Amino acid sequence: MLGRTASNLFWISRFMERAENMARMLDVGYRVSLTPSLDSGHREQWESTLRAAGIAEAFAERFQTAEVAQICDFMLFDSDNAASVYSCLSSARNNARAVRTAITSEMWESINTTWLEFSDIKPSRDITSDIPRLVDWVKRNTAQFRGTMLNTLLRTDGYSFSQLGAFIERADNTARILDVKYYVLLPRAELVGSNLDMSQWSTILRAASAHRSYKHAYRDRFKAWNIAEFLILRREMPRSLAHCYGWITSTLDDLESYYGNRYECHELCQRVNDTLRQSDMDLIFQEGLHEFLTNFIASNNSLAMNIAEDYNFY
Amino acid sequence: MYESVSADFYDEMYSQDGDVRPAYKQIESWISKQPKGGLKQIAHDAEETFRRLGITFAVYGSTDAVERLIPFDIIPRIISASEWRRLERGIEQRVRALNAFLHDIYHRQEIIKAGRIPEELILKNAAFCPEMVGANPARDIYSHIIGIDLVRVAENEFYVLEDNLRTPSGVSYMIEDREAMMRLVPELFSRYRVAPVEDYPENLRRTLRSVSPPSCKGEPVIVVLTPGIYNSAFFEHSFLADEMGVELCQGGDLYVEDGFVYMRTTQKPKRVDVIYRRVDDEYLDPLTFNPDSTLGVPGLFSVYRAGNVTIVNAPGTGIADDKAVYTYVPQIIEFYTGERPILNNVQTFNCTNEDERSYVLDNLEELVVKEVHGSGGYGMLVGPASTKKQRADFARRIKDRPSNYIVQPTLALSTCPTYVEKGIAPRHVDLRPFVLCGEDVKITPGGLTRVALKKGSLVVNSSQGGGTKDTWVLED
Numbered sequence: 037m038l039g040r041t042a043s044n045l046f047w048i049s050r051f052m053e054r055a056e057n058m059a060r061m062l063d064v065g066y067r068v069s070l071t072p073s074l075d076s077g078h079r080e081q082w083e084s085t086l087r088a089a090g091i092a093e094a095f096a097e098r099f100q101t102a103e104v105a106q107i108c109d110f111m112l113f114d115s116d117n118a119a120s121v122y123s124c125l126s127s128a129r130n131n132a133r134a135v136r137t138a139i140t141s142e143m144w145e146s147i148n149t150t151w152l153e154f155s156d157i158k159p160s161r162d163i164t165s166d167i168p169r170l171v172d173w174v175k176r177n178t179a180q181f182r183g184t185m186l187n188t189l190l191r192t193d194g195y196s197f198s199q200l201g202a203f204i205e206r207a208d209n210t211a212r213i214l215d216v217k218y219y220v221l222l223p224r225a226e227l228v229g230s231n232l233d234m235s236q237w238s239t240i241l242r243a244a245s246a247h248r249s250y251k252h253a254y255r256d257r258f259k260a261w262n263i264a265e266f267l268i269l270r271r272e273m274p275r276s277l278a279h280c281y282g283w284i285t286s287t288l289d290d291l292e293s294y295y296g297n298r299y300e301c302h303e304l305c306q307r308v309n310d311t312l313r314q315s316d317m318d319l320i321f322q323e324g325l326h327e328f329l330t331n332f333i334a335s336n337n338s339l340a341m342n343i344a345e346d347y348n349f350y
Numbered sequence: 351m352y353e354s355v356s357a358d359f360y361d362e363m364y365s366q367d368g369d370v371r372p373a374y375k376q377i378e379s380w381i382s383k384q385p386k387g388g389l390k391q392i393a394h395d396a397e398e399t400f401r402r403l404g405i406t407f408a409v410y411g412s413t414d415a416v417e418r419l420i421p422f423d424i425i426p427r428i429i430s431a432s433e434w435r436r437l438e439r440g441i442e443q444r445v446r447a448l449n450a451f452l453h454d455i456y457h458r459q460e461i462i463k464a465g466r467i468p469e470e471l472i473l474k475n476a477a478f479c480p481e482m483v484g485a486n487p488a489r490d491i492y493s494h495i496i497g498i499d500l501v502r503v504a505e506n507e508f509y510v511l512e513d514n515l516r517t518p519s520g521v522s523y524m525i526e527d528r529e530a531m532m533r534l535v536p537e538l539f540s541r542y543r544v545a546p547v548e549d550y551p552e553n554l555r556r557t558l559r560s561v562s563p564p565s566c567k568g569e570p571v572i573v574v575l576t577p578g579i580y581n582s583a584f585f586e587h588s589f590l591a592d593e594m595g596v597e598l599c600q601g602g603d604l605y606v607e608d609g610f611v612y613m614r615t616t617q618k619p620k621r622v623d624v625i626y627r628r629v630d631d632e633y634l635d636p637l638t639f640n641p642d643s644t645l646g647v648p649g650l651f652s653v654y655r656a657g658n659v660t661i662v663n664a665p666g667t668g669i670a671d672d673k674a675v676y677t678y679v680p681q682i683i684e685f686y687t688g689e690r691p692i693l694n695n696v697q698t699f700n701c702t703n704e705d706e707r708s709y710v711l712d713n714l715e716e717l718v719v720k721e722v723h724g725s726g727g728y729g730m731l732v733g734p735a736s737t738k739k740q741r742a743d744f745a746r747r748i749k750d751r752p753s754n755y756i757v758q759p760t761l762a763l764s765t766c767p768t769y770v771e772k773g774i775a776p777r778h779v780d781l782r783p784f785v786l787c788g789e790d791v792k793i794t795p796g797g798l799t800r801v802a803l804k805k806g807s808l809v810v811n812s813s814q815g816g817g818t819k820d821t822w823v824l825e826d
Contacts, residue, residue, distance in 0.1 A: 038603050042616045133404070133579045137592040141403070148404045193616065295617055347616040350602070 037138070039348030042197045044135040046349065048128050048147070049185070050201035052178050055124035057209040059174035061089050062111045064243045066167045069104055081239075082107060088216040088243070091119050108163045112170060121174055125151050140188040143181065150177040193294050197347070199287045204340050207280035208333060213243045214267050215329040218260070237263065244275045264325060265317045277332060281309045284339070291347075299346035301339060308335050353775035353805070355765065360504050361776055362427055362766040373428045373824060376541040381425070381774070389424065389769050392534050396422050399533070405526050407582050407812060421817035422527060423768050424534065427779060427799040434545075434795060434823045437500070437508060440693030441783055442791050443683060445496050448515060448670045449787060450686040452492035455669060456482045466685050467678045472669065476723065479631065479666030481638055485655055488561040489788070492664040495554070495626070496785040497521075497797075500693070502764040509696045509761065511780065513671040513679070516663060517628050520798040520818075521784045522586035525550060525593075527798075527820040543825040545795035550784065551593030557788030558594075558624045558662060565658045570623035572596045573613065575604070577629050577645045582813075587628050601629070606649030611659045624660045625650075631665045639665075673722045673756045697759055701752035710748065710757045714741045718758050718808075719748065732808055734760055763808055766819065768801055778802045780810050781821065795823035 065085035082102050086092040091110070094117060099106050114120045129151040136144055154177075159166050182202070189195045217240045237258040241247035244267055253270065254262050271278045288305050292298050320328045343349070355361045355368075363374040370378045381389070397419065400406075406417035429437070454460050455472060456479075462469045472478055497518030499511040528547050532539060555572065562570035576587035578600050591598035597613065604611055604622060612619040627634065633643040638651035653659045669675060677698045683691045699706045699717075710717060719731040731744045748755050765776035783797035799819040800810035810816040 037616050038597060038599065039614045039616050040600070040603055041597075130579060133584070133588075135598075136404075136588040137598050144404065145402055149402055152401065297617070348614055350614065 037193050039350050041135050041138045042193070042347050043344065043349035044131040045138060045194050045197040046201035046343070048131045048135075048139070048201065049182075049198040050205040051124040051128035051131070052147075052181050053202045053205040053209075054119065055121045055128070056175055056178035057205070058089060058111055058119060058121050058124065059171045059178075060245060061085055061213070061243055062108060062167065063171040064239045065107065066104070066164065066171075067242070068239055084216045088213045089119060090212065091117060094119075105163050108167055109159070112163075113159065122154070125154050138194050140184075142184045142188045146177075146181045146184045150181065153177075191290075193291060196287050196291045196294070200284060200343060203280045203283045203287070204336060204343075206275055207277050207284075207336050210244055210267055210275050210277060210280070211329050211333050211336070213240060214264065215326060215333075217243065218264065218325060240267075246273060246275060249273065261317060261321075264320070268320065268328075269312065269315060269317070278312045281305070281312050285309045299342070301342035301346045304335065304339050304342055308332070308339065353773075355776050359762050359776070359778070360502060360764040362502075362764055362779070364767075373430050377426065377428070377538070380535075380538060380541075389774075392424050393769055396424060396530050396534055399530060400526070403526075404585065405522070406585055420523060420812045421803060422530060423801055423803075423817050423819045424531070425767050425769055425774070426531065426538075426820045426822050427766050427781075428542075428822045428824065429781075429796065431824050431826045433506075436506075436692065437783065438793050440508075440691070441498050441785060441793055443687060443689060443692050444498065444510065444513070444679070445493070445785050445787055445791060447683040447686045448496075448513065448679070449490070449492055451682045452515075452664075452667060452670050453490050454686070456485060456492075456666065461682065461685050464685065466681050467675075471674060471678075475669060475672055475674065477666075477668035477672045477675075479669070481651065482664065482666035485664075486657070487664050488563055488660050491561060491787050493667040493670065494557055494561060494662045494787050496787065497782045498785065500781045500783070501696075501761055502781070503762045508693060510679070510693050511696060511761075512673070512676060514782075515667040515671040517630065518782070518784070519583040519586055519628075520782055520800075521550060521794075522589040523818050524784065524794070524796065524798045524821070526589075527818055531820045542822065545823040545825050547794050547796055550794050551590060553786055553792050553794070554590065554626075555594040555596070557786040557792070558626055558660075560788035561660050561662065562623045563657050563660050566623040571613075571621060572624045572626065573599045573604075573622050575599050575601070575625050575627040575629055575647075577601075577633070581628070583628065590626070599625075601643075601645045601647050604647045604650070606647060606653055609653060609656055609658055611647065611650060611653050622659065624662060626662045631668065634661070634665060673720060674753070677756070696761060699757040701748050701755050701757060707748065707752055711745055714745060716760055718760050719744050719755050720758070722754055722756060730809075732760065735807070760808065763802075763810075766799070766801065768803070768817075768819070770803065775805070777805075778808050778810065779819065796821035 065082055068081045079102065083092065086095050086107070089111065095107070095110055110117055110120065112121045115122055117123060129147050132139060132144055132147045157170070185198060189198070238247045240263055241250050241258070246266065250258070250263070250266055253266060253273070256262065266273055266276065268277050270276050271282055273279055285305055288302050292302060355364050357366065363371060363378065365371060400419050400422060406419055451461065461467050462472060493515035495518065497514040497520065499514065500508050501511050502508050524547055558572045559570055572594065573596055574587055574591040576584060576598060578584065581587070588598050599613060603613055605614065611622045611625070613622055629645050632640040633645040635646045635648060635651040636643045637648050650659070651665070654661050676695065677700065680691045680695055683689065699710050701707045701710060715733045717733045721729040731740060733741070763778040763780060766779045767774050768777040770777070779799050779801045781797055781799050784794050786792045799821045800812070801817045801819055802808060802810045803815060803817050
């Protein structure tokens with residue numbers, strides 16, 4: 037397989053995953069802005085949402101104020117925002133077009149139809165009233181793409197590269213949501229003791245599509261400690277860091293047996309995976325959650341770069 | 351029919367007295383039995399399918415969508431078995447002669463020595479590629495993949511409008527149009543014995559395989575080389591690579607080392623033996639041709655000259671489909687085959703000849719003017735459809751640079767019933783059969799029928815709003 041093809045497959049999945057995450061984060065931000073707030077909570081919430089999405093600076097450069105409609109447009113439709121849903125779907129489709137021979141026709145149709153439908157969407161003047169509908173649409177279509185890929189793509193090297201893209205993006209996203217949101221909420225949690233503001237805390241879980249599954253896993257009300265554990269260490273939680281690294285590790289193992297070669301990326305992945313397996317929440321909180329997540333995000337980035345280098349992406 | 355057939359043109363479906371030609375009987379009865387809105391629904395479904403599958407082409411210079419659909423017409427164009435046999439013989443004769451001509455031009459130049467074609471027409475022609483002189487392509491074949499544009503003006507009267515020996519496109523539409531028809535109107539195929547076209551990619555692969563370089567032992571590695579996703583025919587490049595099961599490469603995916611061409615892969619570099627390139631000659635290799643090109647592979651041409659890779663089609667084939675050389679093709683056929691041409695050329699006026707030029711200038715209203723190096727329907731004048739101002743403009747240009755233009759009578763292109771907005775109407779069509787030259791010559795039965803969708807228009811190019819039809823060659 038061409039190095040460029042491998043790179044394209046990696047990025048198609050990564051962009052689709054990012055589009056979905058962007059939509060989910062927008063959903064959460066919007067939901068919060070609808071709930072009554074005591075103080076300047078909204079502003080902070082949006083601010084943190086933009087930071088979690090990694091687009092706070094880009095947004096601040098463009099806009100003085102943070103109107104809800106502006107934020108929505110920026111996250112969904114703005115072609116100058118490289119992380120907007122628009123840009124993600126467009127990049128995914130261009131990548132897919134370039135490697136049509138390496139993906140199945142079902143995958144291509146899914147991605148192409150998604151793009152054509154999205155570019156036909158004309159948001160109404162009051163974009164905010166469309167948010168729930170648009171977010172659902174993005175989630176449905178990205179899920180359909182992923183399902184189509186799982187159902188049709190040959191389990192060879194190309195499949196592995198596309199899995200790596202999806203799970204590296206997902207791990208990055210979960211870590212960032214947790215990092216950013218946790219620090220917005222934690223001071224408040226101390227203020228009110230153990231009596232957490234349920235709707236606020238549930239936003240972290242919602243941003244990771246995990247507020248219902250939390251209930252099943254813990255049968256308990258939302259607790260800061262549990263939420264962090266759920267999103268970092270619980271392997272059964274499909275967006276947790278541990279789950280993502282379980283998947284990435286076995287995917288890199290597949291590549292090792294497919295090609296018969298082991299590289300730097302395998303070693304790094306092993307180290308990150310071991311850390312996650314051997315940690316518990318006591319340890320993590322001792323080290324400091326923020327430090328832990330910052331290190332994780334950096335390692336995750338390095339892994340992406342190592343993969344690109346080891347498999348001749350260009 | 352919403353519009354009636356014109357007496358001035360041969361119609362593929364109806365004879366002059368309005369009878370349905372035998373080959374079209376079943377189609378006609380099928381159409382007449384369609385419920386109201388039935389054809390409209392099929393046309394709509396076809397368009398949806400093409401859009402979803404991304405069967406698109408890009409129109410250069412258009413600012414709206416980068417990609418457009420080529421309109422697909424649901425009424426097929428039918429060619430009888432006997433008509434096809436004659437076309438096939440004529441096409442094979444023509445492509446064999448043109449390949450022999452290319453070999454001769456780049457070696458001994460016997461045809462020039464024999465005085466059958468003027469020396470300056472070849473050697474001073476921009477399409478002549480001096481770098482190719484003395485090169486020896488595998489099996490002495492230069493143009494392996496050829497499209498011959500034919501038009502019909504009467505029952506048994508076909509003309510060759512032009513030859514395409516460089517990088518002809520459209521074959522993916524031939525295959526996808528058939529696919530669409532079989533999906534949309536399967537019942538029609540049970541009433542006819544239509545010769546299949548879907549084995550084209552396999553035949554293409556075999557052709558490419560049969561011309562692998564002598565240095566290649568074992569199974570040759572074949573790739574398709576594309577300029578990339580912004581090229582107008584990118585869909586076709588990826589379609590063909592996919593159907594053949596070979597890599598689709600861009601220039602940056604390949605490099606030259608120690609006299610061979612390699613692909614960059616996720617593991618070790620892989621040697622490449624045959625390159626079906628859809629990149630024009632001048633962009634192939636910045637070290638030999640256009641130094642600014644980023645689409646090609648530096649050093650590729652020297653590997654080719656050393657016989658360590660096959661480039662399909664070979665560089666320099668443009669000299670055989672040059673519009674000025676076109677006029678000599680009948681002589682070329684006679685010179686290399688010793689036979690009379692089976693298919694005729696269109697009469698062509700040479701503007702550098704004073705008598706012919708003055709005839710041309712006096713009769714522009716009835717003639718078609720083409721730029722010698724133009725293609726895709728750009729830069730041409732269709733006399734009967736032109737304005738006074740356009741004719742004055744072309745007259746001036748012809749006087750300034752007579753050698754830059756060829757002029758032909760306006761051909762009465764046949765019409766074929768076509769589904770348009772208001773119903774079924776006769777529209778002008780041409781035909782591009784696709785030819786493969788390797789171990790042997792293979793011509794896919796049928797080809798691409800292009801149709802001018804605008805009423806009265808004779809320009810069928812997709813860049814000028816033309817559409818396509820599925821083309822059926824009937825088996826006996």
